[in-house]
Amino acid sequence: MAEIAVVFHSGYGHTQRLAQAVAEGAGARLIAIDAAGDVPAAGWETLAGASAIIFGSPTYMAGPSWQFKKFAEASSKPWFSQAWKNKLFAGFTNSSSIQGDKQVTLDYLFHLAMQHGGLWVGPGMMPANSKAATRNDVNWIGSFSGAMAQSPSDASAAEMFAGDLQTCKQFGQRVAEIAARIGRI
C-alpha cells in the first residue's frame, strides 16, 4: 500500500480535526508542525518515504500560517535534490469566513507542490450548490483545487461542521485511491 503523509499546522485545533479526517480517509500518517514551525526528524523521514504528501494549514491573513511557511521553507532541503519529485500532493485549509481568502492558501500549497516537481490531486467532488443543498453536504463550499472547511470565529474545534469533516475524509480517500492506481513513480 502506498504510504501517505498528512503534514499540517493548526493553531487552535480546527485544522487538526480536518487533518485527522483526511488521514482517516487516506490511511495516512499524521505529522504535526509544532507551534514553533518545526517538524521532528522522524516526520521528515516519513515525508521522504511517502508516495503522497497532503498539506494542511489554516488560513491566516490570506495565506498559510507562518508555522506552515517555516516548514515550507525548510523543505528547500529536499527541494535542492528534488527528493520529492513525482510524489502526489494535495492540500486543505480552513478559515472563519466562508470565503476568507482560503483559495490563496490552497494556491500556495499547490505552488509548493509544483516547486517540488509533484503531481497535484484535487478533490474530484461535485459541489453541493443546488436549492436542496444543506450546509452539511459534502463539498458545500464548492472547492475544486483542494478541500476547504469553515469554522465560525466563535466555534470551537469540537463544533466543526460534520459535512466539512466528511469532505476531508472523502478527499483523503481519493488521494489514497489515486496513489494506489498510480503507485510509486
Ligand SMILES: Cc1cc2nc3c(=O)[nH]c(=O)nc-3n(C[C@H](O)[C@H](O)[C@H](O)COP(=O)(O)O)c2cc1C
Ligand atoms: C492570525 C489569524 C489570522 C486569520 N486570518 C483569517 C483570514 O484571512 N480569513 C479567514 O476567514 N479567517 C482567518 N482567521 C480565522 C482562522 O482561519 C480560523 O479561526 C481557523 O479555524 C483557525 O484554524 P486552527 O484552529 O487550525 O488554527 C485567522 C485567524 C488568526 C488567528
